Amino acid sequence: MSLQDFNTLPDDELRARLTACLDVARWVDEVAGGRPYASAEELEQVATASADAMTDDELEAALARHPRIGERAGAGHDVAHSTREQSGVDRSDAAVAQRLADGNRAYEERFGRVFIIRAAGRNAHEILTELERRLGNGDVDERLETIHQLREIAVLRLRQLVA
Numbered sequence: 001m002s003l004q005d006f007n008t009l010p011d012d013e014l015r016a017r018l019t020a021c022l023d024v025a026r027w028v029d030e031v032a033g034g035r036p037y038a039s040a041e042e043l044e045q046v047a048t049a050s051a052d053a054m055t056d057d058e059l060e061a062a063l064a065r066h067p068r069i070g071e072r073a074g075a076g077h078d079v080a081h082s083t084r085e086q087s088g089v090d091r092s093d094a095a096v097a098q099r100l101a102d103g104n105r106a107y108e109e110r111f112g113r114v115f116i117i118r119a120a121g122r123n124a125h126e127i128l129t130e131l132e133r134r135l136g137n138g139d140v141d142e143r144l145e146t147i148h149q150l151r152e153i154a155v156l157r158l159r160q161l162v163a
Contacts, residue, residue, distance in 0.1 A: 003043070006162050007036035017161055022154035023065045024058040027051055031158075040162055047158055051151035059143070062150050063114050068104045069127055096124045103131040110135060111142055118152040 006014070011032065018028040030050040037043040054062070107115040117130055134142060 001162060003037060003040055003162050006043070021047075021157040021161065022051060022150060023062050024051070024054060025061075026058065027054075027154070040159070043158065043162065044155055047155055048151060051154055052147065054147050054150070056143075059147060059150070060113070063116060063146075066114060066116055066153075068114055069100055069117060069119060069131070093124070096128070099128055100124065100131075103128060103135070106135060107131060111139070113146070116146055116149045116153075118149050118156060120153075120156055 001009070009017070014032050014035075015028050018031055022028070027047070027050045031043070031047050034043070034046045037046075104115055115131055115134070117127055119127060122130075134145060137145060
């Protein structure tokens with residue numbers, strides 16, 4: 001859809017599409033409330049600034065929509081987005097699948113939440129390298145990095161929406 005289409009989309013339809021980008025009610029409200037946008041850059045600036053202000057409760061809600069890296073999306077997940085975004089992860093490679101499962105488990109034990117990364121454009125080895133690096137982060141740094149990754153995913157999905 002064009003930016004003009006985005007600006008004139010009925011509110012309920014817009015909110016559903018924005019929620020698929022980032023399931024944070026405040027973010028959806030702020031992005032929807034910024035219409036009409038004069039440019040895609042302006043839309044991205046509002047979306048980015050709003051995502052950067054994510055609270056712990058919002059972070060938890062947003063993560064609930066994402067499957068673990070290397071696992072198939074299921075109920076409650078954005079199946080179409082996740083499948084497309086994780087297309088670089090070869091689930092048929094048993095060794096990679098095991099390393100991802102082990103890394104996901106270690107991450108969840110360490111930080112108490114699912115590991116999230118903008119997987120689009122990355123292969124499994126790049127994702128594993130990032131997962132292993134991020135396991136060394138402190139809690140504050142990893143919270144910020146998680147929000148950064150959710151923001152990247154949201155902006156990528158917005159770009160696809162307003163293409």
